[in-house]
Amino acid sequence: MRLIESILGSRLDEAFATPLHHLEHHGGVDVLTLQSADVARRRLRARTDKGEEIAVALPRDQALFDGAVLALETGYGLVVRVAERHWLHLVPCDRQSAIELGYHAGNLHWRVAFEGEALLVAIEAPVEDYLVRLGDLITSGRVTSSVRASDKVSAC
Numbered sequence: 001m002r003l004i005e006s007i008l009g010s011r012l013d014e015a016f017a018t019p020l021h022h023l024e025h026h027g028g029v030d031v032l033t034l035q036s037a038d039v040a041r042r043r044l045r046a047r048t049d050k051g052e053e054i055a056v057a058l059p060r061d062q063a064l065f066d067g068a069v070l071a072l073e074t075g076y077g078l079v080v081r082v083a084e085r086h087w088l089h090l091v092p093c094d095r096q097s098a099i100e101l102g103y104h105a106g107n108l109h110w111r112v113a114f115e116g117e118a119l120l121v122a123i124e125a126p127v128e129d130y131l132v133r134l135g136d137l138i139t140s141g142r143v144t145s146s147v148r149a150s151d152k153v154s155a156c
Contacts, residue, residue, distance in 0.1 A: 011067040067124025088121040097142040
């Protein structure tokens, strides 16, 4: 049984995104899928999607979240996924804003889905992190945002 005593960071952090991307292409990333209610727990036992038994014992100042990196070693990474996904719902006000929004989402390797004229971004870090990265698109009102919960959206 693997014991996890701390969260290394978010899969979106630059220090983890590239190594995890490489490991994903070689089948080296395992996923610990949790229900939303289990994310608040500091101690739990569970099985990864590949069948490995995991014991989590986190300090009080850390909390699990969708996209949390629990292990990153040579040939192996372990990432948390929450069964019910939350999406950042982004709606551009015009074509130019839509192009800029698409550029940012692609450049930052965000997991996305589309719904009409809206771009849905899978939330794998604090929402504020996404909004800050979009900068003027959000602060100027050229893109409006809201958060939705749904496990029925298929990410790209």
